Amino acid sequence: MLAPPVSLDPTAPLPPSGKIHPGWLRIMHWVNALAVLIMVTSGWRVYNASPIFDFAFPNNLTLGGWLGGALQWHFAGMWLLFANGLLYLALNIATGRLWRKFLPVSPRGVASDLGAALRGKLSHADLRHYNQVQRVAYLFVMADIVVLVLSGLVLWKSVQFDLLRELLGGYEFARRIHFVAMALLVAFVAVHLVMVALVPRSLIAMIRGK
Numbered sequence: 001m002l003a004p005p006v007s008l009d010p011t012a013p014l015p016p017s018g019k020i021h022p023g024w025l026r027i028m029h030w031v032n033a034l035a036v037l038i039m040v041t042s043g044w045r046v047y048n049a050s051p052i053f054d055f056a057f058p059n060n061l062t063l064g065g066w067l068g069g070a071l072q073w074h075f076a077g078m079w080l081l082f083a084n085g086l087l088y089l090a091l092n093i094a095t096g097r098l099w100r101k102f103l104p105v106s107p108r109g110v111a112s113d114l115g116a117a118l119r120g121k122l123s124h125a126d127l128r129h130y131n132q133v134q135r136v137a138y139l140f141v142m143a144d145i146v147v148l149v150l151s152g153l154v155l156w157k158s159v160q161f162d163l164l165r166e167l168l169g170g171y172e173f174a175r176r177i178h179f180v181a182m183a184l185l186v187a188f189v190a191v192h193l194v195m196v197a198l199v200p201r202s203l204i205a206m207i208r209g210k
């Protein structure tokens with residue numbers, strides 16, 4: 001059966017039926033999860049070849065086997081992350097889904113939802129609706145990936161992206177930005193996985209759509 005066309009009207013109601021996540025979103029979510037796994041684990045190997053701080057990542061948690069292999073993985077994963085992320089943002093903006101699902105957010109709303117969550121009083125009955133803590137977390141990780149890609153461009157082609165390099169405070173500072181953005185991404189994924197484990201129904205919905 002053909003999927004119904006995507007509505008371009010930002011005020012359009014969510015699709016009736018029991019659908020929670022459209023097919024394109026589920027595919028992009030899992031492609032993104034794979035791309036992030038490749039980028040983080042190969043990035044750790046690249047970092048180990050020339051650490052910025054006084055520690056290295058355990059080699060058995062890294063991808064690529066050696067610096068050259070890790071760079072190959074990092075560059076391959078980069079295209080997956082970049083193309084998939086760009087399409088995700090474009091579709092979310094074009095369909096108005098970005099505003100519908102992730103806005104509004106306010107400090108008061110986030111504080112109140114966080115308080116309710118900590119007291120075990122936050123409802124997960126309607127998985128179509130993201131609470132304000134989820135909204136902030138998802139918007140944050142989208143922005144974080146944009147920062148990772150931009151700082152990564154500076155590290156990859158520092159001469160060609162000279163304006164971007166200067167805006168990010170020079171090559172060495174861009175390296176630190178890239179590292180901190182990676183650490184925040186890993187922290188997001190850790191919290192995200194705990195939340196998914198607490199509401200396993202959400203995982204079924206991200207796989208089956210309902």
Ligand code: HEM
Nearest residue numbers: 025029032033036127138141189192196202203204205206
């Ligand atoms: C194996 C790893 C992962 C699992 C099991 C997982 C699972 C899920 C689930 C179940 C949801 C739906 C949440 C809900 O309905 O309340 C979700 C949404 C989301 N996840 Fe993940 N996720 C994983 C990795 C990632 C990664 C690596 C990222 C980004 C770095 C990510 C970013 C997001 C975002 C932005 C959403 C909201 C998507 C939207 O509605 O547009 N996830 N994830």
